[in-house]
Amino acid sequence: MKDIESAAQTYIITADCPSRTGTVDVVTRFLFEQQCYINEIHSFVDTTENRFFIRVEFRLDSDAIFNQDDFTEQFEQRASQFEMKWQLAPRPYKSKVVIMVSKHDHCLNDLLYRYRTGDLNIEIPAIISNHPDLEELAKWHGIPYYHLPITKETKPEQEAEVYKIIEESKSDLVVLARYMQVLSSDMSKKLSGRAINIHHSLLPGFKGAKPYYQAYDRGIKLVGATAHYVSDDLDEGPIITQSVDTVDHSYYPEDLAAKGRHIECLTLSRAVRYHIENRIFLHGNKTVVFGK
Structure with a gap:
């Protein structure tokens, strides 16, 4: 890689390894020796699994030139002694995010607003839908819109087209912004760790048709949403x-749905932010998230 001038550039190291004495020191001492200033640091030890996690955001504490190849080679020598799996990422970096959507537009609208205003530092090379309804919205933002209808019989061909778009656009992340189709087992595995889904979280849980009407009939008092990585198990x-807010007897089904849409937008955008800022570690069937 070429030398990268570090005047306003920051970098992020994320690493995990078996927990043992010196895991924090091996990272922070190396950064000190490289004349790097730490802007932000988070660490966590899962004592049940004996696993250590760390995220460090740093910049050079001088006008020196940052040579990424040299940095990587030297740090790997230190990290390997701790069996450390690690990554180095520059910041700011515009992640490429493909958005998939059906007919509900609230999450898509929210992401597009955050993209347009720079609140989310992303590029959107494609919006993919199994319906044509939101094409004008995509056109208004100058984003290619792919209408790929799907039936039970055409699902393999449709998903092949979807995956082709994702790969050709070199996307870092896929966001299911209320894409109302279940991904196949094969597609879920291909997108493991880089596809985020959003769904409502009504307590107690209500599945099937018209969940907000079911919730209203039970006098629900909490409305929420969950953002999670896609897996082979539906919504698992x-x-x-996750986010939650209180409601009461005065909320009719339409009010509950409106509250749910609002919470879904906030929850999904937060999950996208955490992903693109390298704040998430996959840890078995759960995550370690170093939020702000």
């Missing part, structure tokens, strides 16, 4: 973030 993937 590693949870990234």
